[in-house]
Amino acid sequence: MPGCVKTTIGRRAAAILGMGFLDLDECIVKSEGKTIPVIFQGSGETRFREIETRTLADIADPAGGPDAAAFVLSAGGGIVTRTENKALLKKIGRVIFIYRELCEIEASVAWDADRPLLKDPEALRRLWEERRSLYRSWADREFVNTAGEEKAAERLAKIIAG
Numbered sequence: 001m002p003g004c005v006k007t008t009i010g011r012r013a014a015a016i017l018g019m020g021f022l023d024l025d026e027c028i029v030k031s032e033g034k035t036i037p038v039i040f041q042g043s044g045e046t047r048f049r050e051i052e053t054r055t056l057a058d059i060a061d062p063a064g065g066p067d068a069a070a071f072v073l074s075a076g077g078g079i080v081t082r083t084e085n086k087a088l089l090k091k092i093g094r095v096i097f098i099y100r101e102l103c104e105i106e107a108s109v110a111w112d113a114d115r116p117l118l119k120d121p122e123a124l125r126r127l128w129e130e131r132r133s134l135y136r137s138w139a140d141r142e143f144v145n146t147a148g149e150e151k152a153a154e155r156l157a158k159i160i161a162g
Helices: 006-017 024-032 036-060 077-081 084-092 102-108 121-138 149-161
Strands: 020-023 071-074 096-099 141-144
Touching (some): 006 020, 006 071, 006 149, 020 024, 024 071, 077 084, 141 149
8 A cells, every 4th residue: 555664664674684675666667767657647547557567577577587585575556456466476476465554644645746646635545445455365464564664674574584
């Protein structure tokens, strides 16, 4: 879910474990040469989701992607909107759903153009309601993020290592 600090704690957990870290959105920005808001604005969400799936497939490809045992991947909150992404994520490794209460997400999310689908609290609430069950059904494990970022990263690292 956007705002669950998956990139922040994922990056820290990877560092604790001495692993690489990939953020799917950052990979998309690098390959497309455009920011996520620019892609959304110019091409729409449907095209962005196509690019997201293609990028995920590239990462999941053992011939062209990084070694699956060597990195933590933070996938964007909308990854669950295309069913083919589930198999790609599972090919990469275990899927961990980082759960955070909606009120905590609302308190930390910036309501700005950097998050094209989060224009206001009601948009976030709709996403949370629409996607929460999908995240749970795709996940091998649910991680409840209620601690501060450093503690959450340490707990996440233990889950990844275990």
